[in-house]
Amino acid sequence: MTNESQQQMHLINHKDLESFVVQILIGNGTPQESAAIVAKCLVSADLRGVDTHGSNRIPSYMERIRQQALNASATPTLRQVTPVVAQIDGHNGFGFVAAHQGMARAIEMAKDFGMGMVSIKHSNHFGMSAWLVKQALDAGMMSLVFTNSSPALPVWGGKEKMMGVSPIACGAPSGNAARPFILDMAPSIAARGKIYKALRRGEKIPTDWALDKNGDRTDDPAKALEGVMLPMGGPKGSALSIMMDVFSGVFSGAAFAGHVTNPYDPSKPADVGHFLVAIRPDLFMTMDEFKERMDYLYKRVTESEKMSGVDQIYFPGEIEMITEEKRLAEGIPFADAEIASLNKEADLVKVEHLRVQE
Ligand SMILES: NC(=O)c1ccc[n+]([C@@H]2O[C@H](COP(=O)([O-])OP(=O)(O)OC[C@H]3O[C@@H](n4cnc5c(N)ncnc54)[C@H](O)[C@@H]3O)[C@@H](O)[C@H]2O)c1
Numbered sequence: 001m002t003n004e005s006q007q008q009m010h011l012i013n014h015k016d017l018e019s020f021v022v023q024i025l026i027g028n029g030t031p032q033e034s035a036a037i038v039a040k041c042l043v044s045a046d047l048r049g050v051d052t053h054g055s056n057r058i059p060s061y062m063e064r065i066r067q068q069a070l071n072a073s074a075t076p077t078l079r080q081v082t083p084v085v086a087q088i089d090g091h092n093g094f095g096f097v098a099a100h101q102g103m104a105r106a107i108e109m110a111k112d113f114g115m116g117m118v119s120i121k122h123s124n125h126f127g128m129s130a131w132l133v134k135q136a137l138d139a140g141m142m143s144l145v146f147t148n149s150s151p152a153l154p155v156w157g158g159k160e161k162m163m164g165v166s167p168i169a170c171g172a173p174s175g176n177a178a179r180p181f182i183l184d185m186a187p188s189i190a191a192r193g194k195i196y197k198a199l200r201r202g203e204k205i206p207t208d209w210a211l212d213k214n215g216d217r218t219d220d221p222a223k224a225l226e227g228v229m230l231p232m233g234g235p236k237g238s239a240l241s242i243m244m245d246v247f248s249g250v251f252s253g254a255a256f257a258g259h260v261t262n263p264y265d266p267s268k269p270a271d272v273g274h275f276l277v278a279i280r281p282d283l284f285m286t287m288d289e290f291k292e293r294m295d296y297l298y299k300r301v302t303e304s305e306k307m308s309g310v311d312q313i314y315f316p317g318e319i320e321m322i323t324e325e326k327r328l329a330e331g332i333p334f335a336d337a338e339i340a341s342l343n344k345e346a347d348l349v350k351v352e353h354l355r356v357q358e
Helices: 014-027 032-047 055-066 095-113 130-138 192-201 221-226 235-250 287-302 318-330 336-348
Strands: 002-004 007-012 077-082 085-089 115-123 142-147 151-153 168-172 181-185 272-279 332-335
Touching: 007 014, 007 336, 014 032, 014 055, 014 336, 032 055, 032 095, 032 130, 032 318, 032 332, 055 336, 077 095, 085 095, 095 115, 095 130, 095 142, 095 272, 130 142, 130 168, 130 181, 142 235, 151 235, 168 235, 181 287, 181 318, 192 221, 235 272, 332 336
Parallel strands: 085 115
Antiparallel strands: 002 007, 007 332, 077 085, 115 272, 142 168, 142 272, 168 181
């Protein structure tokens, strides 16, 4: 047990967490196979230290099921459009389930034809994009993983919530001498969770993180939470967010242009869109050559000369992989309040409470 941010923290074994999440999902009408996919993706985020997109999302997802805003038993349907293109209708089921099926199909097409592209409509929030990049990596594939999301960012020059903080993710395998490349980044300067943390600690925030509700820059976390997040890199982050909407929303037939519903809003379906591509890395050279080149890139990046104050240079996704190795061995830290909120969900469906390792 540790103390972090004035909260008691407890360690949870990832297998215990995964089976607990599966039971809650099944208790809320999710079929076993879908529950296993959703739980694995959420716990994967917990393991990688992406705590904002892990099992703590269960209460909001379950509320959406209870309010019939999300159909837990929906089965996505797939339409093959060309030999390398497929479209999935998620039928308002879990985004995790539709996207998992979509990436599996993209991988099959890539095995046969070099690449596969899947567009998904009528879906829901799929959490941390990196789990899809990992699904492709497990099959030895490079990937692009795009999604749109509910409005949280203004477009550059604007002050109203318009575009989503929609993550851009992609990956490529490496050889034995390097970690794989896993980029997974939201186009905002700072995660909203960092503003909540500053609020809890009574700290100010940098003035480039957010605008208050009047559209003015603020260093007050409470005012920032009433306003909007700012895109990273000014107009460039705003453009990346619009790009996610073009490929995932406009192109797929899902909601777009600020019309995706927030995952914490249980009043109506979200209609999220996703765009997935799997690519075989050995299209232009042997797989061994590709991996050697990735290993060389990793070495060049991580061994480049450091600026002052930097101890180590990491490859994209590397910090999360190190966290995952640690958490697989030691357990995943959860705060008292987070465990209580998960156990409340367990009580609602008469499931045993989460087992805690002290
Ligand atoms: N589904 C959705 O609608 C949605 C919306 C927003 C965010 N998300 C998820 O939230 C998560 C967090 O996103 P984020 O933008 O806050 O991530 P982040 O800023 O923590 O990391 C972004 C990227 O930068 C890399 N990185 C971070 N620090 C580094 C360092 N010191 N050296 C080298 N590389 C480094 C990470 O490995 C990662 O690839 C993501 O998993 C994303 O998919 C999902």
